[in-house]
Amino acid sequence: MKRLLIVALMLLMCAAAPPEKAQRTVELEAPVIEREPDPKVPGGEIWKASGGVTLTTPDVNIKADSMIANVGKDRTMEQVRAVGGVVIKGSRKTADGIEQRLNATCNEAIYFMSEERLLLSGNVRGTVVEVERERTVELTSDKAHLWLREDRMMFERAKVKFTEPEKPAPKQE
C-alpha cells in the first residue's frame, strides 16, 4: 500500500511538472564575430559576423558575405540580416504534408526568426522543388516573401515557371 502511494505520488509530481518548451539551436559561423549592446533596445544586443558567414537553423541554412543578428530583451534572436551573395537553402512541409525544398540566391535577405519568415530582395532567383509531386517552380523576382511555417509565398515583379511531369493521357475506350 505504501509503495503504491509513493508511485502514485511520483506520477502526480511528473504530471504536475510544467512541460519544457521546445528548444532550438541557431549557429553562426564566421571568421570574425562581434557583439555589442543594441543602442536602440535596452538589454538587447547585436551580433555582427563578417568574412563569409553561415547561419544554420533547424529550418534554413543561409550563407552570405556578412550578417547582423538582433537579440531582443528576452534574449532570443529576433532577426538576421544577410548581405552580399546570399545563398539560402531550406525545406518545409505544406499543410497537406508535401515536402518543399527551397533554394534561392539574392543580394540581401532578412530572416525573421520568430515568424520563420524570409524576406529576400535584389535579384532574387530561386527554385521550389516539391519532391513527391516532382514539381519545380523556378522564379526570378525583385522581392520575395517566404513563410516557412505556412504554405505561403509572395513575390513582387516576378517571373515564375512551373515544371511538372506530363500526366499520362486518359485511356480512351
Added chain:
Amino acid sequence: MKRHIMLRRVAPVALSMLLAGCAGGRLGEKTAQEKREAARVARERREDRFAPVRLRQENLKSTLSDEEGRPIWEATSKLIEVEEKTKTGRLEGARFIFYDNGKPALEARAPLVTANYEEKTVQLRGGVEGISLTGGYGFRAKEAEWEYEKKQVRASGGVTLWREEWRVVGDELTGDTALNRVRLVGKPARLMVTQKSK
C-alpha cells in the same frame, strides 16, 4: 716463480697509479663545478645589487589605485614576488578584479600572473577563467592580457565566451573590460544560440 714475484711487485704499483688517475679526473671535474657555482653566486649578487628590493609575500591582497584613489585592480594570490626595478609582480594562484571607472567590471583567475604596476598591464597565463561583473558573461582562454590605458582585454588560445543562452568560441578575443563589446576571430569563430521555440 720469478714471474710470480714480478707480478706481486708490479700489481700494487699499477693499481695505485690507476686509482690516482681516477681521483685526479674527479678532482678536475669538482674544480669546474666549483667554478660554475662561484660564477652563479657572483651573478646573483650582481643582480641583487641592481634590484635591491624584492618583496616576497604569501596570501597577499593588494589594490592598485589611480591618482584620484579609485581602484584600478584588486589582486589576491597565494604567492606574490614584487621586483622594484621593473615594477612587476609575479603572482601565483591569483584572482584579479579589474575596475572600470572605479566600478568592478571583470573578475579573472589564473595560475600564473605577471602584473606591471607602472604600465598597469596584467598578463594571465596557464588557463584563464573570468566573469564579467556587469554583463554576467563568462570566459575561458589559455592566456589573457588586460591594459588599463586602453581599458581592453585580449585573450587567446581556445577562447570561449558565454552567457546563459549563447556561447561563442574562437581563437582570439578582444573586448572592453566588462566584455560588453567583444570581437572574436577564429577559423571560423562560432556562435551558438539556444532559444525556445515560440
